[in-house]
Amino acid sequence: MRGELVRLQKNKILPVSIAVSLIWVLIIVFSSAEEILGLLPVILAIDAGMLGIIYLAASFYLEKQEGSVKSLFVSPLSSAEILISKIIASMLSSLGSAALIVISFCLAHDQKVNVLFLVVNLLIVVFAHSVIGFAIILNCRDFAQMLGIYAAYALLFFLPSVLYILEIIPEKLEALLLLSPTHSSFILLQKPFWETDLAFVIGAYFYLILLGAGLYFYVNKKFKIYAVQG
Amino acid sequence: MSDKIFEIRNLFFKYPKTEKIVLKGLNFSVEKGKIVGLLGPNGAGKSTTMKILIKLLSGYQGEILYKGKNLDAYDKSFYEEIGVCFEAPITFGKLTALENLKYFAGFYKNQTDPIEILNQVNLGDAINQEVRTFSKGMKTRLNFARALINKPQVLFLDEPTSGLDPVNAKRIKEIILDFKKAGGTVFITTHLMGDVEELCDDVIFIASGKITEQANPRDLKLKYGKKEVKVEYLEEMGLASRTFDLAGLGSNDEFLDLLKNRRIETIHTGETSLNEIFILVTKEGFNE
Numbered sequence: 422m423r424g425e426l427v428r429l430q431k432n433k434i435l436p437v438s439i440a441v442s443l444i445w446v447l448i449i450v451f452s453s454a455e456e457i458l459g460l461l462p463v464i465l466a467i468d469a470g471m472l473g474i475i476y477l478a479a480s481f482y483l484e485k486q487e488g489s490v491k492s493l494f495v496s497p498l499s500s501a502e503i504l505i506s507k508i509i510a511s512m513l514s515s516l517g518s519a520a521l522i523v524i525s526f527c528l529a530h531d532q533k534v535n536v537l538f539l540v541v542n543l544l545i546v547v548f549a550h551s552v553i554g555f556a557i558i559l560n561c562r563d564f565a566q567m568l569g570i571y572a573a574y575a576l577l578f579f580l581p582s583v584l585y586i587l588e589i590i591p592e593k594l595e596a597l598l599l600l601s602p603t604h605s606s607f608i609l610l611q612k613p614f615w616e617t618d619l620a621f622v623i624g625a626y627f628y629l630i631l632l633g634a635g636l637y638f639y640v641n642k643k644f645k646i647y648a649v650q651g
Numbered sequence: 652m653s654d655k656i657f658e659i660r661n662l663f664f665k666y667p668k669t670e671k672i673v674l675k676g677l678n679f680s681v682e683k684g685k686i687v688g689l690l691g692p693n694g695a696g697k698s699t700t701m702k703i704l705i706k707l708l709s710g711y712q713g714e715i716l717y718k719g720k721n722l723d724a725y726d727k728s729f730y731e732e733i734g735v736c737f738e739a740p741i742t743f744g745k746l747t748a749l750e751n752l753k754y755f756a757g758f759y760k761n762q763t764d765p766i767e768i769l770n771q772v773n774l775g776d777a778i779n780q781e782v783r784t785f786s787k788g789m790k791t792r793l794n795f796a797r798a799l800i801n802k803p804q805v806l807f808l809d810e811p812t813s814g815l816d817p818v819n820a821k822r823i824k825e826i827i828l829d830f831k832k833a834g835g836t837v838f839i840t841t842h843l844m845g846d847v848e849e850l851c852d853d854v855i856f857i858a859s860g861k862i863t864e865q866a867n868p869r870d871l872k873l874k875y876g877k878k879e880v881k882v883e884y885l886e887e888m889g890l891a892s893r894t895f896d897l898a899g900l901g902s903n904d905e906f907l908d909l910l911k912n913r914r915i916e917t918i919h920t921g922e923t924s925l926n927e928i929f930i931l932v933t934k935e936g937f938n939e
């Protein structure tokens with residue numbers, strides 16, 4: 422686990438992630454509390470979920486390219502241990518970024534948040550997105566192809582939420598949007614900041630946890646074969 | 652108790668979603684404390700065999716026994732006993748040589764001092780250097796050092812001297828022979844027949860997924876070598892040569908006359924090199 426974090430640091434993934442968070446911090450500090458409160462769940466979902474997938478892929482493809490991930494598979498570690506350590510490292514990195522964003526929001530605008538909900542919901546969002554990321558990675562030859570598929574994924578799942586926020590998609594269809602991991606993440610990340618419809622929150626919990634668990638079993642099955650080939 | 656560390660019986664393998672059968676019924680065994688060379692042309696099935704033996708590939712047919720027990724029955728603790736040196740670099744480029752070895756050592760119960768190993772492979776001056784700045788030869792030696800970090804009983808080495816200068820290649824071969832002396836078993840795949848002659852107790856030639864020859868290098872040379880002696884000697888007109896059958900050489904008058912009455916320049920037996928044997932016994936593989 423410590424090794425994973427050291428490598429994220431050495432491979433400049435952590436510094437880049439922190440730099441991106443600092444951009445969010447600037448936006449938060451120089452916006453009004455009302456403006457940013459509505460945007461904060463979106464920022465967190467983009468940073469922890471969507472960008473988290475890119476950081477994960479960048480780190481994984483680098484390790485695959487240098488062959489170091491192959492070496493882990495001839496060590497007394499199970500495939501699940503290797504996979505979980507990468508997911509946990511990704512979760513810790515995302516939590517760090519989220520902490521930076523939320524603390525700056527609280528300090529700059531004198532706001533309070535429900536920390537328990539924030540941490541739990543962030544962990545669920547990041548876990549689900551990490552395994553979504555791995556599911557995309559394991560079906561791509563290289564980072565370039567992964568980025569292409571990821572762009573299609575983002576368009577498919579991020580765009581409906583944007584259209585919903587812009588009120589182009591009517592409110593009565595929001596239940597359908599729960600099928601989008603991105604939208605379910607928005608809902609969970611709204612919860613620490615304002616009251617949200619409990620049914621939607623429960624639906625988002627179920628969906629992201631079930632999706633994450635299902636994809637985890639799929640990824641764990643394919644992970645070793647993909648990591649050691651080539 | 653059997654001193655066989657590996658027994659491979661009727662091993663078949665094909666990669667998922669492909670039709671081509673890569674391994675077609677391999678049968679061989681490896682005794683503890685031996686160095687075995689897996690040789691063959693590119694794509695013959697050597698690396699696949701190695702990957703199956705180190706449990707990187709599954710889904711094979713046949714039986715593999717490690718220390719008399721089915722290989723599939725071993726869990727991750729199997730890796731406590733083996734060391735693997737891949738041909739391609741497998742270390743973290745942004746970490747130093749020492750950081751890499753310390754990182755990998757952390758996974759094992761048995762550990763060797765990383766600095767000691769790095770000194771053994773002549774990387775003592777580069778322990779704090781980032782691996783991405785290493786030459787190919789340095790990376791190869793670091794791969795080899797990583798294979799030794801857990802004090803293994805069995806070593807799997809894929810082209811362990813590839814890209815090394817003669818001094819460092821000699822050093823690696825010395826370590827391999829010391830490992831054998833200490834009771835270790837070694838699998839080597841290489842295209843350097845000189846290394847095979849220096850290191851291997853037994854060689855297994857694989858072509859098109861089948862074993863085409865299996866013996867120790869000396870027996871192979873006797874089997875495929877010409878039983879003759881070639882003598883080069885000086886005549887008035889210059890250098891001349893004659894070839895004699897080894898059979899009855901001691902009573903061959905012409906041969907004895909040459910030795911007594913001519914100035915001999917060289918005498919060679921018709922020994923075939925392993926390179927020639929390689930081409931001969933894997934010909935089928937090249938043609939397919």
